[in-house]
Amino acid sequence: MSTTLDTQVSPAEESRRLGYRIEPRRGRFFDLDLRELWDYRELLYFLTWRDLKVRYQQTLLGLSWAVIQPLVTMFVFTIIFNRVGNIQPEYHVPYPLFVTAGLLPWFYFTGALSKVAGSIVSNSGLVSKIYFPRLLIPIANAVVPVVDFLASFLLLVGMFLWYGRTPHWHAVVFPFFLGMALFTALGVGLWLAALNVRYRDVGYLVTFATQIWLFLTPIAYGSSIVPQRFKWLVSINPLTGVCDGFRWSVLGRGEPHYSVYGISWGVAILLTLTGLWYFRRTEREFADII
Amino acid sequence: MAAVLQVEGLGKQYRIHHLERPQTLRASLQRFLRTPVARIHDAFRAPREDELIWALRDVSFELERGQVLGIVGRNGAGKSTLLKILSRITDPTEGYAEVRGTLSSLLEVGTGFHPELTGRDNVYLNGAILGMRRAEVTKKFASIVEFAGVEAFVDTPVKRYSSGMYMRLAFAVAAHLEPDILLVDEVLAVGDLEFQRRCLGKMREVTGEGRTVVFVSHNMAAIRSLCPRAILLDRGRLRADGPVEDVISAYLTTDVKADRSGAVPADVPRLGVGDVRVRHVELYGPDEEPLAHARLGQPLTVVIGLESKRRVLALLEVGISSLDGTRATTAFNTDDGQPAHMLEPGYTRVTVQLEPFLLPGHYALDLGVHHAGIGGVLDFVERIRDFEVLNLDDEGRDKYPLGRVRGYVRSPARWSEPEPADWDRPAVEARG
Numbered sequence: 001m002s003t004t005l006d007t008q009v010s011p012a013e014e015s016r017r018l019g020y021r022i023e024p025r026r027g028r029f030f031d032l033d034l035r036e037l038w039d040y041r042e043l044l045y046f047l048t049w050r051d052l053k054v055r056y057q058q059t060l061l062g063l064s065w066a067v068i069q070p071l072v073t074m075f076v077f078t079i080i081f082n083r084v085g086n087i088q089p090e091y092h093v094p095y096p097l098f099v100t101a102g103l104l105p106w107f108y109f110t111g112a113l114s115k116v117a118g119s120i121v122s123n124s125g126l127v128s129k130i131y132f133p134r135l136l137i138p139i140a141n142a143v144v145p146v147v148d149f150l151a152s153f154l155l156l157v158g159m160f161l162w163y164g165r166t167p168h169w170h171a172v173v174f175p176f177f178l179g180m181a182l183f184t185a186l187g188v189g190l191w192l193a194a195l196n197v198r199y200r201d202v203g204y205l206v207t208f209a210t211q212i213w214l215f216l217t218p219i220a221y222g223s224s225i226v227p228q229r230f231k232w233l234v235s236i237n238p239l240t241g242v243c244d245g246f247r248w249s250v251l252g253r254g255e256p257h258y259s260v261y262g263i264s265w266g267v268a269i270l271l272t273l274t275g276l277w278y279f280r281r282t283e284r285e286f287a288d289i290i
Numbered sequence: 291m292a293a294v295l296q297v298e299g300l301g302k303q304y305r306i307h308h309l310e311r312p313q314t315l316r317a318s319l320q321r322f323l324r325t326p327v328a329r330i331h332d333a334f335r336a337p338r339e340d341e342l343i344w345a346l347r348d349v350s351f352e353l354e355r356g357q358v359l360g361i362v363g364r365n366g367a368g369k370s371t372l373l374k375i376l377s378r379i380t381d382p383t384e385g386y387a388e389v390r391g392t393l394s395s396l397l398e399v400g401t402g403f404h405p406e407l408t409g410r411d412n413v414y415l416n417g418a419i420l421g422m423r424r425a426e427v428t429k430k431f432a433s434i435v436e437f438a439g440v441e442a443f444v445d446t447p448v449k450r451y452s453s454g455m456y457m458r459l460a461f462a463v464a465a466h467l468e469p470d471i472l473l474v475d476e477v478l479a480v481g482d483l484e485f486q487r488r489c490l491g492k493m494r495e496v497t498g499e500g501r502t503v504v505f506v507s508h509n510m511a512a513i514r515s516l517c518p519r520a521i522l523l524d525r526g527r528l529r530a531d532g533p534v535e536d537v538i539s540a541y542l543t544t545d546v547k548a549d550r551s552g553a554v555p556a557d558v559p560r561l562g563v564g565d566v567r568v569r570h571v572e573l574y575g576p577d578e579e580p581l582a583h584a585r586l587g588q589p590l591t592v593v594i595g596l597e598s599k600r601r602v603l604a605l606l607e608v609g610i611s612s613l614d615g616t617r618a619t620t621a622f623n624t625d626d627g628q629p630a631h632m633l634e635p636g637y638t639r640v641t642v643q644l645e646p647f648l649l650p651g652h653y654a655l656d657l658g659v660h661h662a663g664i665g666g667v668l669d670f671v672e673r674i675r676d677f678e679v680l681n682l683d684d685e686g687r688d689k690y691p692l693g694r695v696r697g698y699v700r701s702p703a704r705w706s707e708p709e710p711a712d713w714d715r716p717a718v719e720a721r722g
Contacts, residue, residue, distance in 0.1 A: 126402050288380055
């Protein structure tokens with residue numbers, strides 16, 4: 001089957017050679033059909049490209065939003081939690097730097113989650129008129145905010161310069177934590193995207209839930225506040241692993257919290273697998289009820 | 291030659307229950323909390339017979355390479371469901387379809403176009419959505435843009451396009467996909483006449499290249515000119531399959547209630563309490579000859595025979611509907627302020643003169659008798675009689691040169707002579 005690796009073969013040509021049969025889908029409990037996803041990989045690229053292009057054409061400040069949002073939040077958090085609430089940073093860095101390092105992955109996560117959750121409904125025209133693997137839509141929507149995340153690094157760089165510090169060398173492992181955030185956003189988002197087709201108030205739920213979620217995650221405060229015997233409990237929130245880990249990678253001296261990352265990754269993968277399962281199970285009726 | 295498309299016992303069932311589901315999470319939770327056990331049971335039990343509707347049932351046909359198949363049928367007959375299943379947007383409930391080759395559908399014209407993006411960007415995006423590789427789009431780009439006639443605007447956001455340009459570009463991308471099987475759903479109903487002609491031309495070109503086309507339209511002229519073969523769908527079932535003329539005539543007479551003599555059998559589907567029944571309907575031209583084909587501009591006379599069981603003040607309705615079931619116009623006996631008809635027990639005859647206002651096309655009469663006082667329906671028969679208004683003028687030549695004209699009803703209008711005009715001055719001022 002060397003021909004399937006030929007990049008010049010389009011999904012259209014692929015089906016010409018093979019032909020296909022349309023029949024009621026039944027049976028298999030979990031059928032991801034990775035092969036088909038791979039066939040349509042160029043569409044994933046175009047969907048991502050479209051969203052990025054449209055986004056930065058339509059907004060006044062473009063990519064700088066990615067910097068402004070965490071910057072303003074950083075100021076507010078510094079005043080409220082540090083000055084008023086007297087919460088102290090960890091890693092021997094100033095509180096603003098400490099909180100920013102936690103906010104960046106958080107902003108990526110909420111951005112990705114709300115986009116993924118609304119992705120099927122906001123593409124209802126496509127879904128009800130064209131056949132293609134539906135999974136591409138949520139995946140593209142989880143990938144698009146990565147660009148914002150990378151842009152928001154500028155803020156972090158600026159703050160390191162401002163405080164005359166250098167990031168730790170193991171900042172290079174940040175993709176490990178970004179990946180954790182991506183899979184969590186995708187996993188939860190897949191559930192919500194599929195539910196959103198039937199229940200349109202899922203959107204409100206996302207806004208509300210992420211507000212609560214923010215305070216359950218060690219961002220304004222450090223994870224050392226949590227007593228040792230409850231560590232496992234907060235690690236079940238994968239964002240604990242994401243934010244704590246990202247913070248360690250750029251600021252950290254001292255030991256990484258391997259058990260926290262392990263549990264958080266485990267939960268992230270579990271969420272993604274169940275999300276994929278539910279999404280695949282319900283996607284066949286999207287076009288009928290959207 | 292092997293079939294490129296083989297459809298076997300295809301059916302699609304919808305659960306009406308789905309439509310009545312609570313549409314908010316709150317409503318769903320409330321219902322769940324109120325009667326948790328019943329709700330869980332409800333979600334998993336097999337649906338009752340009366341909750342299920344078959345949008346499509348037991349449809350089988352084959353299509354060979356290069357054939358052009360027309361699909362006709364009224365709204366809700368299952369045409370769109372069939373196309374949706376064939377283009378894999380929705381799954382069938384039973385049966386199967388074998389597709390040997392690529393299939394794409396013009397149901398999707400312009401889907402995925404983004405108003406903020408330029409024409410160029412949209413061509414690439416839409417190409418990818420329809421399953422084309424980037425290299426493929428690049429190769430065909432010039433030809434797509436040329437066919438759409440938007441060369442000067444490729445780098446303009448499509449939100450600034452006229453709707454005609456937008457449609458042309460969208461169609462051009464889809465047309466260049468060059469699938470083995472092309473599904474076309476009523477695209478010709480949109481766009482200007484020039485564009486429609488190009489679409490028809492493109493479709494002829496497409497079929498000339500040995501491509502297979504499935505064409506859905508309410509436009510009988512287009513079906514006739516493009517499709518040697520057609521199938522007729524009626525309430526989800528395949529009613530006819532064969533040469534286009536046979537199928538169209540089957541379509542035109544489906545469900546027509548009156549027989550040749552004009553008698554309306556008692557057992558046809560009717561609404562109403564039945565105090566009055568329409569028993570007879572005849573259609574006459576100006577020379578008092580019974581007619582099935584009317585010329586343009588000829589007045590129509592409808593003679594209605596009614597049987598009444600008691601004395602009743604009746605509001606009479608003559609409806610004219612197009613083939614797809616759209617009501618084109620309605621006349622009531624009280625329209626110009628006349629009193630409603632008092633029907634005495636026994637047989638009554640009412641004659642209605644209809645002014646010559648219809649555009650060419652196939653139509654059907656619907657007749658209704660309503661209670662003039664309380665407004666209840668006494669009798670109502672849909673599609674009681676069909677007739678055609680021919681595209682012929684008094685000398686027997688085509689009245690409308692394009693063979694088709696959109697709409698149903700001619701608008702009474704008075705046109706002025708051309709007069710010299712000054713473009714700089716507003717029209718109102720010029721007139722004054």
